Amino acid sequence: MENSPVIRRTGLIVVLVGAGLVVWFGGATGQRLKPKPDLEAGERIYKQNCVNCHGPSGKGDGAAAEKLNPKPADLTSPATQAKKDAELLEVIKVGRPGTAMPGWMSEIDEREMRDVLAYIRTLAAW
Numbered sequence: 001m002e003n004s005p006v007i008r009r010t011g012l013i014v015v016l017v018g019a020g021l022v023v024w025f026g027g028a029t030g031q032r033l034k035p036k037p038d039l040e041a042g043e044r045i046y047k048q049n050c051v052n053c054h055g056p057s058g059k060g061d062g063a064a065a066e067k068l069n070p071k072p073a074d075l076t077s078p079a080t081q082a083k084k085d086a087e088l089l090e091v092i093k094v095g096r097p098g099t100a101m102p103g104w105m106s107e108i109d110e111r112e113m114r115d116v117l118a119y120i121r122t123l124a125a126w
């Protein structure tokens with residue numbers, strides 16, 4: 001009776017469920033520990049895509065700014081810096097209708113948006 005197929009199969013199921021739980025909990029923990037934003041990547045993305053309007057220091061005085069109405073946001077200003085990450089990420093993602101601010105979701109992924117936002121946070125005027 002010891003080696004009956006039923007017992008062996010039950011053993012196998014227990015092992016599989018156990019392994020499944022390990023993967024499941026492992027994945028859940030991995031998600032809670034969000035990777036830190038990569039500031040260097042953020043700076044690179046900013047210099048490539050944003051500097052033309054928002055300017056090298058983020059003040060909204062890039063080369064293209066002059067012709068724009070409304071002007072690019074001064075990203076160093078308290079008005080912008082006081083906004084929540086989620087709000088700024090949304091503007092970066094979809095742009096701001098009625099202004100020259102384009103949405104970036106087809107150029108950069110969510111991770112890179114967080115990186116560039118983290119870089120913008122380092123430009124704060126205070």
Ligand code: HEC
Binds near residue numbers: 071101
């Ligand atoms: C073609 C010019 C242009 C480019 C390129 C551009 N922006 Fe903008 N951005 C604007 C304008 C114009 C506004 C809107 C200002 C307003 O609402 O009065 C804006 C607004 C924003 C805001 C919202 C600020 C606030 O206070 O709500 C963020 C954040 C921002 N831009 C980030 C970026 C990032 C990051 C990039 C590069 C990935 C970028 N922008 C590229 C022109 C530009």
